Amino acid sequence: MxxxxxxxxxxxxxxxxxxxxxxxxxxxxxxxxxxxxxFEKKCGPGHRGKEICKTIYENVCETKYEKYDLDEDKPVCKVIEEERCKTKDVELLHIPHHPGDRPYAKKEVCEKWPVKKCDIEKVHSKKIHPKTDCKKVPRKVCHPTDCEMVPGKEICxxxxxxxxxxxxxxxxxxxxxxxxxxxxxxxxxxKVPKEICVDTKKNPRHIVKPIIKNWCYDPNELKKFD
Known part of the structure; x- marks a missing residue:
């Protein structure tokens, strides 16, 4: 095909x-x-000073608790039993032997021991990280001249x-x-059928057929050859 x-x-x-x-x-x-x-006023005895005013700068802090995702490695452990084997010499007392020439045989002795095995896995967890920003804030205060402004206890x-x-x-x-x-x-x-026509000769034979030819010439021209 x-x-x-x-x-x-x-x-x-x-x-x-x-x-x-x-x-x-x-x-x-x-x-x-x-x-x-x-700021707090710290004054001496008497409080007779002249009142003065000035600008001080208090320390103001703001703590934000930002959350973020963290992929960390965490060990995952389990206790499995492992078989430990060793070869010991066993004295063959039932076999006759000469004094000082004791027969021995090798014997494999196996024990199971607990073994702790750990794999490290990726654990997705959320963490909180405190972020503190502080700035100085201006504040106008007035106090007697015999007093001074000192930082007090922090208030939160x-x-x-x-x-x-x-x-x-x-x-x-x-x-x-x-x-x-x-x-x-x-x-x-x-395959598509298709008709094709050609000329063929059927029963061929010889036929005698006279041919007549016309010759044209000038009689005067022939006289030249005489």
Missing amino acids: KFLRTTVLLLKKSLRKNKWKEADVQPHTEKVKKCHTP YEDEVTKLQAVPHEECDLEPHKDCKTESTLKNCI
């Missing part, structure tokens, strides 16, 4: 998935530790702060798609 190689155009329809990322702004509340160190308190956070999410849709490509294929060759 013969085959003919030909090229055909194939059209394939499919659905293509398009993906993109968007972010939604959502409010969230987080706890913040706020601390500041106020917990506060809740509402912030906006961009939360990413993935969107997708299906889009129709046409894909055209050429592909080589083999087709079976078939």
Whole structure:
């Protein structure tokens, strides 16, 4: 059987998935530790000084608790039993022997020992890391001249702060798609009947047929040859 190689155009329809990322702004509340160190008046006896005013700078700190993901190695251990074997010499007392020449045989003795084996696995966990930022905040204070402003005891308190956070999410849709490509294929060759006409000679034979020829000449021209 013969085959003919030909090229055909194939059209394939499919659905293509398009993906993109968007972010939604959502409010969230987080706890913040706020601390500041106020200044206190330290005065001498009498308090008769003149009142003066000046600007001081208080130390104000804010501690945020940031969460982050961490992949860390964690050992996973288990106790299994391992068989340990060793070869011992066993005296063969039942075999006759000469004095000072005792027969021995080799014997394998095995014992099971507990063994602790550990594998390292990746564990996904969430960690909280405190991050503290401090700044100097100006403050105007007034006090007598015989008093001085000294840093007092640090004051701390917990506060809740509402912030906006961009939360990413993935969107997708299906889009129709046409894909055209050429592909080589083999087709079976078939025999098609076809009529062909040719001239042939049927019963050939010789025929004597006279031929008459016309000669044209000038009689005067012939006289030249006489």
